[in-house]
Amino acid sequence: MFSIQEDAVDKVKEVIEEDIWGTIQKILAYHFDIGSGDKLISLTVGHILLVVVAIILTKTVLGFIRRIFTRKMAAEDKLKFTSVFKFARYTVYLVVLLVTMSSAGVDITLLLTASAALFVGLGLALQELFQDIMGGIMIMLDKTLAVGDIIEVDGRVGRVFEIKLRTTRALTRDDKVIIIPNHKFISDTVFNYTQNHKTTREGVHVGVAYGSDTALVKDVLLKCAAEQSGILKNPKPFVLFENFGDSSLNFGVYFFVSDSFVDPRIKSELRFKIDARFRESKITIPFPQRDVHIFNAQPPVVPAEKDSETDADTSAKTALVLDTKVEAKVKPTRKPRNQKPPHTDSPEAK
Numbered sequence: 001m002f003s004i005q006e007d008a009v010d011k012v013k014e015v016i017e018e019d020i021w022g023t024i025q026k027i028l029a030y031h032f033d034i035g036s037g038d039k040l041i042s043l044t045v046g047h048i049l050l051v052v053v054a055i056i057l058t059k060t061v062l063g064f065i066r067r068i069f070t071r072k073m074a075a076e077d078k079l080k081f082t083s084v085f086k087f088a089r090y091t092v093y094l095v096v097l098l099v100t101m102s103s104a105g106v107d108i109t110l111l112l113t114a115s116a117a118l119f120v121g122l123g124l125a126l127q128e129l130f131q132d133i134m135g136g137i138m139i140m141l142d143k144t145l146a147v148g149d150i151i152e153v154d155g156r157v158g159r160v161f162e163i164k165l166r167t168t169r170a171l172t173r174d175d176k177v178i179i180i181p182n183h184k185f186i187s188d189t190v191f192n193y194t195q196n197h198k199t200t201r202e203g204v205h206v207g208v209a210y211g212s213d214t215a216l217v218k219d220v221l222l223k224c225a226a227e228q229s230g231i232l233k234n235p236k237p238f239v240l241f242e243n244f245g246d247s248s249l250n251f252g253v254y255f256f257v258s259d260s261f262v263d264p265r266i267k268s269e270l271r272f273k274i275d276a277r278f279r280e281s282k283i284t285i286p287f288p289q290r291d292v293h294i295f296n297a298q299p300p301v302v303p304a305e306k307d308s309e310t311d312a313d314t315s316a317k318t319a320l321v322l323d324t325k326v327e328a329k330v331k332p333t334r335k336p337r338n339q340k341p342p343h344t345d346s347p348e349a350k
Contacts (some may be wrong), residue, residue: 054100055093062089084137088164128183135182136165144186145192150261152178152191159261173261193260199232200260204270207248214230214241215250219283221253224273230266233257248286284338 066085070078139145141164149160151170156320158170158178168180184190193200208217218239225237237255246249256262278285 007049020078022255030082036183051097051100054096058092058096059089062092073229081140084140084165087133106318128181131183132166132181135186136163136168139163139168139182139185144195149195150193152193153178153184153188157193157261173264199256199258200263201254201256202263202267203252203254203269205242205250205252206274207250207270207285208278209250212249216281217249217251217283220277221251221274222285224270224277225253225255228255228266228270228273230257230259230262231270246290263334328348 047311061314066082070081074080107168144163145151145168147160147163151158151160155168155173156178159170159226160168160170162169167183168185170178170180172178206221209215218241221239222237225231226233231237232255235256237253240254241254242252243249253274259268
């Protein structure tokens, strides 16, 4: 009885080892070649399965690490870390792939050598892309820029509403979306109005005519700033006598606002108030004036050429002769008083 059972177990082992496991080994050992000669790379199904398993394990480990680091982060910081983590994850995948293939006996030196030129070309072509990605990583790590900041780039002011790994998006005062490559925040000068705090100092400039009461001008400007909505009471507004201009005395009223994104509207309303108060106080806002003096000077004498002088002299002489003839014709003739008639011996005279 026991011998029969042992025979059955041996037969099952034989079937498993020879038929099932043997078939699996044949499938795993099936290979296909890439290239030829010295550049031949031989891959098997077992190598491919090993790479797939390694990538799955790597993905699981990276996900666990990400959850550990982000579980106590704020929602905004969590989004930033996730964007950086995505970039690092692809790098880890590439390293795991190369290490796994090398450990399985695949000669990756040929693969790296063959793709070196491709990597160089991609590096040159995607240089700006990598600069954008590195700029995004630097922004997220050193926190020089955050969602909600008001920035000025290339003369345009916008409020940041999204920061990605490659680009940053901001909404301008014209309600238009501007897409900014992240490398600009590293290579160019960028003004961040709200880097330290939300309040910013703004100003409105105005000129008054010479002879105006400067103390009255200061009082009017301060009253207008105090009555304007949107201007903070503390720090208090102040007025500066800035300069003696060509046609005016130049003043500037400075104030603080809590939202510099809408400061053009505040400045416009303040200018309307200043103009109305100046009219009430008889303060004149001059316009540029210039005095132009015109002198009636004699035109310069330009020497003529030799031929021209000869022609001019000839014309003058001809005109003089004609004038003399005309005067001779017009001038009346007078007879002498004691002159006798001429003596003639002609028959007609007799």
